[in-house]
Amino acid sequence: MKTVKKGLDSALSWFCVVLFAVLVVDVSWQVFSRQVLNSPSGWSEELAKYVFIWLGLFGSALVFGERGHIYVDFAVRKLPAKIQYVVGLLMQVAILAFASLVLVYGGWQVAQLSWDQKLAGLPIDVGPLYLALPISGVLIIFYTIYHLVAILLRVENAVEDAEPDVL
Template sequence: MKNVVSGLTVFLQWLLIAAMTLLVFDVVWGVLTRYVGGEQASWTEELARFLLIWVALLGGAVAFETKSHLGVDYFVAKFEESVRKSVKLFSHVVVLFFAVSIFIIGGGRVVYDALALDQTTPALGWKMGHIYLAIPIAGFFMTLFTVSNLMETLLSSGHEEPGKVD
């Protein structure tokens, strides 16, 4: 399972690099059209907003796998080593519950409703359900990465280097 997770993490990292590159070009194009052409291209702001949503959600999922999520790892590292494994297990279960209930189930419902109502974006004309797909997709990756980290924590001895949090 670790090989699959590692491969997906690398794929997501490259996808995020591409999305950030596109985001930078989009914002630069918006600025150029505003100051050189006198009027900003109507679609640049909307595209930037949607790219930022996808980057933030997928980046958060990658942060769980690379153990870079400050909100979780910072607090786990504050506990004594003797209770750190229990706190890690608890945090994994909380993240897992949140990812499944809010991101996958709730996000899936948002996508379904937006597609059923045939909502489209004003400038690009895209279906909002496709934009909202970022929520359940990020939830899927958060769930997968958290299950992987949970299994790793369960199989670990509980002793790790000082300052390093799994």
């Protein structure tokens, strides 16, 4: 599972780098065409919106893989180690439920509902663009299960940077 995670981390990192480069080039073209050519590009604004959304969703999945997401733990750190362990497990289960219900199930529903809708500025349909929701949800689920197993096996701490506890 560790090998799969490393490969996924690498692929997701490169995908986010490519998305960011596309976003930079697209916005640069948008500014150039508006300011220099005095002829704003209609498609570049539409593309920038969707690339930014994809970058945010896949970037957040990557951050979940690194356990770098925002984690307000000042209150949890004051609790005994066993309770920190339980709270850490509960947080992973909550993330798993959210990613499953909202991102995967809800994202799939949205993609299906909008599958044949046309975009005004780009020659593509909206539905395939919304597939970023369930795909990023599946990635977050994978990472959450990976970290949940690692916490259960005591390979990772339940609370970031906490001392490992022994039952």
